Amino acid sequence: MLAIEDLWVNIDDKEVLKGIQLTVPLGETHILFGKNGSGKSSLLMTIMGFSRYQVKQGRILYKGEDITHLPTYARARLGLGLSFQRPPTIRGVKTADILMACAHGRISPQALAAAYDFTPFLEREINYGFSGGEIKRSELMQLLAQDPEMVLLDEPESGVDLENLQVVGEIIGRLLQKDRRRQHREKSGLIITHTGFIMDYVNADRGYIMFDGRLLCHGNPRDILQDIKNFGYEECSRCLR
Amino acid sequence: MSEVKKRAQLSRDKKAPLGPDLDLADFSRHGGEWAYDPDYQHFAPEERGHLLKAGIELTDEDHAGTFLQADTRVVHCQANRPGVEVLPITQALATHDWVAQHLWQLVQVDADKYTARTELDLDNGYFIRALPQVKVEQPVEACLYLRTDRFAQHVHNLVVVEPGAHLHIITGCTTHPGVRSGLHIGVSEFYVREGGHLTFTMVHNWAEDIHVRPRTGVLVEAGGTFVSNYILLRPVKTLQMYPTVTLAGEGAVASLNSIVIAHPGAQVDIGGRVILKAPHSRAEIVARTITTGGLSISRGHLIGLAPDIKAHLECRGLILAPTGQIIAIPELEGHVAGVDMSHEAAVGRIAAEEIEYLMARGLDEEEAVSTIVRGFLRVKIEGLPPGLEEEIENTIQETGKGL
Numbered sequence: 102m103l104a105i106e107d108l109w110v111n112i113d114d115k116e117v118l119k120g121i122q123l124t125v126p127l128g129e130t131h132i133l134f135g136k137n138g139s140g141k142s143s144l145l146m147t148i149m150g151f152s153r154y155q156v157k158q159g160r161i162l163y164k165g166e167d168i169t170h171l172p173t174y175a176r177a178r179l180g181l182g183l184s185f186q187r188p189p190t191i192r193g194v195k196t197a198d199i200l201m202a203c204a205h206g207r208i209s210p211q212a213l214a215a216a217y218d219f220t221p222f223l224e225r226e227i228n229y230g231f232s233g234g235e236i237k238r239s240e241l242m243q244l245l246a247q248d249p250e251m252v253l254l255d256e257p258e259s260g261v262d263l264e265n266l267q268v269v270g271e272i273i274g275r276l277l278q279k280d281r282r283r284q285h286r287e288k289s290g291l292i293i294t295h296t297g298f299i300m301d302y303v304n305a306d307r308g309y310i311m312f313d314g315r316l317l318c319h320g321n322p323r324d325i326l327q328d329i330k331n332f333g334y335e336e337c338s339r340c341l342r
Numbered sequence: 343m344s345e346v347k348k349r350a351q352l353s354r355d356k357k358a359p360l361g362p363d364l365d366l367a368d369f370s371r372h373g374g375e376w377a378y379d380p381d382y383q384h385f386a387p388e389e390r391g392h393l394l395k396a397g398i399e400l401t402d403e404d405h406a407g408t409f410l411q412a413d414t415r416v417v418h419c420q421a422n423r424p425g426v427e428v429l430p431i432t433q434a435l436a437t438h439d440w441v442a443q444h445l446w447q448l449v450q451v452d453a454d455k456y457t458a459r460t461e462l463d464l465d466n467g468y469f470i471r472a473l474p475q476v477k478v479e480q481p482v483e484a485c486l487y488l489r490t491d492r493f494a495q496h497v498h499n500l501v502v503v504e505p506g507a508h509l510h511i512i513t514g515c516t517t518h519p520g521v522r523s524g525l526h527i528g529v530s531e532f533y534v535r536e537g538g539h540l541t542f543t544m545v546h547n548w549a550e551d552i553h554v555r556p557r558t559g560v561l562v563e564a565g566g567t568f569v570s571n572y573i574l575l576r577p578v579k580t581l582q583m584y585p586t587v588t589l590a591g592e593g594a595v596a597s598l599n600s601i602v603i604a605h606p607g608a609q610v611d612i613g614g615r616v617i618l619k620a621p622h623s624r625a626e627i628v629a630r631t632i633t634t635g636g637l638s639i640s641r642g643h644l645i646g647l648a649p650d651i652k653a654h655l656e657c658r659g660l661i662l663a664p665t666g667q668i669i670a671i672p673e674l675e676g677h678v679a680g681v682d683m684s685h686e687a688a689v690g691r692i693a694a695e696e697i698e699y700l701m702a703r704g705l706d707e708e709e710a711v712s713t714i715v716r717g718f719l720r721v722k723i724e725g726l727p728p729g730l731e732e733e734i735e736n737t738i739q740e741t742g743k744g745l
């Protein structure tokens with residue numbers, strides 16, 4: 102589904118990704134671990150094509166097509182969808198307007214919101230005055246409306262209170278077709294998480310540790326998370342599993 | 343000569359404190375001899391389309407009253423609902439003795455050359471009144487139309503909303519499609535009596551070389567509400583106005599909303615002042631300004647003279663072109679303890695991260711900008727004709743192009 106080949110990326114003159122090599126096959130969900138500033142969000146933003154992230158070398162392939170230099174909207178239309186960690190507030194633009202734009206008539210924003218107790222937010226300005234949990238729910242509702250095949254989630258559980266964690270987890274499970282057997286899944290995922298909580302709601306197939314712009318370690322995501330808890334990121338980065 | 347006339351004479355060349363000074367000799371005082379048009383038969387399709395962009399539908403249906411003045415001539419005027427009066431101001435002066443006493447009370451005749459010339463050389467104007475307790479849902483449609491090139495139109499309007507009455511007026515001020523230059527001076531005095539409610543929606547649709555100088559004063563008595571919606575989406579050369587609302591009675595409310603686009607070459611200087619004289623009165627001024635290359639000055643002035651008043655001022659500006667300029671000037675004056683007044687002003691360009699956020703949802707850059715602009719200009723305005731709403735939407739789409 103998604104293949105990244107020797108990807109080197111700068112923000113201004115600073116190297117933030119250094120030779121990333123990554124493949125996410127159809128139906129699989131991969132987890133990215135790493136401490137703050139290691140380059141995890143930069144990787145997702147680069148995959149989505151944000152202008153600040155300048156690709157110096159390498160390629161991003163989506164379903165075999167080179168999307169390295171496609172504009173962001175074209176990637177979204179091809180089937181990539183990103184849940185932002187800290188999305189901007191856009192004054193005056195209602196959440197319902199964005200859901201409508203995401204859905205392209207495929208689904209009614211009202212029906213979607215009603216299913217997840219999100220109706221009161223439809224008339225509110227997008228992200229304006231939202232709590233951490235409300236922001237995450239809003240992001241995930243947009244992805245549900247967008248219905249991407251490659252789901253990119255940047256810390257979907259950060260700032261979410263216990264009450265909302267389950268809802269967030271359920272939406273992510275739906276986005277990634279957790280209830281289907283792997284061979285029947287049509288969606289793939291790449292998820293950044295610090296807590297690993299999200300792994301209770303998705304079928305995480307593979308995990309990585311990112312360190313200083315490089316993917317250093319991969320393996321079973323639960324094992325990796327346990328190692329991080331036991332030994333910390335520094336030690337994990339030395340292990341080079 | 344009356345005292346008012348004397349004051350006008352003395353001020354006939356008085357420069358206005360704000361806005362570019364105009365030489366009135368540059369404009370003609372010879373308007374067209376337009377005939378009365380009871381069935382709107384004298385309007386070509388092109389004109390109808392142009393009028394619609396100012397919110398004018400040219401029909402008596404669904405309107406509580408209609409008034410249309412082309413240059414100096416009132417070409418259509420009628421009231422369609424009991425309890426609503428619509429007359430040319432000259433006729434109203436002849437009909438009601440008290441009308442004269444209501445003129446030049448809320449706007450000073452000697453404020454500047456524009457007010458003075460209106461008194462000295464009047465081209466009519468409208469008188470609209472809702473009788474006590476008459477609540478009209480359908481709007482009264484009024485149109486002040488420049489149909490002759492280089493003409494300077496001087497009108498004086500009077501609106502009286504009697505106690506407990508509700509009235510919505512949509513005023514469209516525009517030019518004939520063939521008119522390129524001219525001057526519109528509109529003096530307006532509005533009285534909202536106790537418990538009355540007036541919504542006044544004014545849509546301007548001018549041309550590149552038109553100069554506009556509205557002069558407006560509003561008095562709101564106890565429990566009364568005045569809502570003003572002002573929309574300027576199309577080019578104009580210079581426009582300067584600073585309506586003043588006085589909340590004179592307890593619990594009076596004023597809400598002034600404006601949506602303005604300053605096109606290249608335009609100088610738009612728009613303000614709004616509310617004087618809160620009575621306890622528990624409330625006021626809100628909300629201005630949304632976009633420049634695509636012109637100069638826009640957005641002023642707001644709240645004056646709190648009584649305790650327990652609440653007032654808020656919000657000026658937000660969006661610069662969509664390198665040569666555009668927006669100056670926001672919010673002023674708050676609290677003269678007694680117990681006032682609650684605030685303001686919020688912000689001027690800037692659209693943040694790249696906002697555009698990219700929407701692009702990540704599949705909107706291309708143009709669609710993303712349009713969505714942001716549409717949101718920015720979203721000020722709740724009730725009862726706009728569908729044709730005008732479509733026009734606003736088209737303008738937003740155009741504004742988003744090529745940025």
